[in-house]
Amino acid sequence: MIKIGIPRGLLYYQYYPMWQTFFEELGAEVVVSLPTTQTMLSQGSSRVVADTCLPVKVFLGHVLFLVEKCDYLFIPAIRSVKSKIYNCSKFLGLPDMTKAVIPESPPILDIDIDVNQGKRKLYQASYKLGRYFTWNPFKVRRAMIAAWQAY
Numbered sequence: 001m002i003k004i005g006i007p008r009g010l011l012y013y014q015y016y017p018m019w020q021t022f023f024e025e026l027g028a029e030v031v032v033s034l035p036t037t038q039t040m041l042s043q044g045s046s047r048v049v050a051d052t053c054l055p056v057k058v059f060l061g062h063v064l065f066l067v068e069k070c071d072y073l074f075i076p077a078i079r080s081v082k083s084k085i086y087n088c089s090k091f092l093g094l095p096d097m098t099k100a101v102i103p104e105s106p107p108i109l110d111i112d113i114d115v116n117q118g119k120r121k122l123y124q125a126s127y128k129l130g131r132y133f134t135w136n137p138f139k140v141r142r143a144m145i146a147a148w149q150a151y
Helices: 010-014 016-025 038-045 054-066 089-101 119-130 137-150
Strands: 003-006 029-032 072-074 077-080 112-114
Touching: 003 016, 003 054, 010 016, 010 054, 010 089, 016 029, 016 119, 016 137, 038 054, 054 089, 077 089, 112 119, 119 137
Parallel strands: 003 029, 003 072, 077 112
Antiparallel strands: none
16 A cells, blocks of 8 residues: 655644545545654755754654655645735745655655646646556545545
8 A cells, every 4th residue: 555644733623524535435544743843844954954943843854753664755836825816935846845855755746736727727737647656646635525525
């Protein structure tokens, strides 16, 4: 069974019930990092320059915790989750930043999430993500419906 790691930080954990349901419906096991610790902060801080914001340092500490515990990491670029409201630019760069500063990380599932692009783009991103587990679009659609219900 494929293990998907989800860092317990930023918006990734806020939407955890939705992501967990989606991946489990597709047959994956979801692994989440432990609650934030001083060690996680220290480890995340050691990978970036001092000017990097605290939430990103903590997030990277969560990623480091998951490195040996999963086959893939789920770190999408979350542009927006509400109409005409955009996230901090650090959300957009987290997949690339993680790849750059944690080269030992497992492959990152890094789709773009932007509700301002419309439902069609969200569905396309979800199907792209679902293809890691199945080529059956009906199975992916069922997983998406279950995920929205869990949310």
